Amino acid sequence: MTSISYRFALGMGIAAAAGTANSHQAARDPLAPLPPTATATRPAAPALPPRIAPASLRDALTNLGRGFDGSAGISVVSLSDNWQADYNATTFYPQQSCSKLWVAITAMDSVDGGRISLDDKVTLGRDDLTLFHQPISAQILGTGGHTTTLGALLFTAITESDNTANDKLMRSIGGPQAVRDMIAAKNLGSIRFYEGERALQSKIAGLIWSQSYSIGDAFYKARGALPMAVRKASFERYIADPYDGAAPHSVALALARLKRGELLSPASTQRLLATMGSTKTGALRVRAALKPGWKWSHKTGTGQDLQGRIGGINDIGILTAPDGTDYAMAIMTVPNKANGGAQDLMQAVARAVIADHEARRGL
DSSP states (O other), rough: OOHHHHHHHHHHHHHHHHHHHHHHHHHHHHHSOOHHHHHOOOOOOOOOOOOEEHHHHHHHHHHHHHHHSSEEEEEEETTTTTEEEEEESSSOOOOOGGGHHHHHHHHHHHTTTOOOOOOOEEEOOOOGGGGSOOTHHHHHHHSOEEEEEEEHHHHHHHHOOHHHHHHHHHHTTHHHHHHHHHHTTTTTTBBBOOOOOOHHHHHHHHHOOOGGHHHHHHHHHHHHHHHHHOOOHHHHHHHHHHOOOOOHHHHHHHHHHHHTTTSSSSSHHHHHHHTTOOOSSSSTTGGGGGTTTTTEEEEEEEEEEEETTOOOOEEEEEEEEETTTTEEEEEEEEEEESSSSHHHHHHHHHHHHHHHHHHTOOO
């Protein structure tokens, strides 16, 4: 037994026993949606911050959201002034790779609980490959296997949004249910987590996953061979009720709690936020609107494109002013066209928050 599995078994033995009754059903259909009871038992979201956000900022976010070509949800939390400004922020939006943040928090929580160490080594093989963005696949295919640490997987999953690194990390810490259990235990509110990238992306496309899809352009060919009516029905079903959906209001509150140190130990909080600060993706989103001295520690998400419509373009994170003031922000969209409008919206939201900050402080 490896060091990971030994420590994880000690910490999760009771949970594993409780889940045995459902294991056969899950094995039969790993792409099945969550059972209805998962939604019915979702804990209530944390209470709203007690103060009302500045009217000028609320108006600005509303105007930006209403003017967007598609559907947008926006939420901004001021950690210093304790207010939250929302636009359409209780609607469930596709998270796509933003959900990697919950895997990372679950991993760091497991570190805090002594169930794993980020220095634990794991080996990835061809059976671990996923689809779409997976830079780590070159190392796996080059030698037939790649050995690394859980800490390296977490860093790559967040900063490069590597799907294979994220799914391997997720399976190493207990799988999708461990992530859902963390979300429920920490009362993060209206945030869903599905079964990993392979199951999620296949279902959105109208396919059932085959590991052969992980090599080259096999997934694209299989998806392209489907009747367009099947693809549209699957895509629209996902947009209407996303299997990995989250409400921007809940996401922003969860980010605020992460920054405040309410979700993880001080060391784990610092490490995760530093990792988010090294994110390479999303150069044309919030980061493109930053003024000198402002920082953005974040996670992006981008969905599949069907005839110019994208199943989610998102940017979520912590915006920090030069004076140290922090804002937790979640900007989640389903644009009608892949024309850069979502990125423009994210930049406009960031500029509005920065302008409001400067105006209230006489800068």
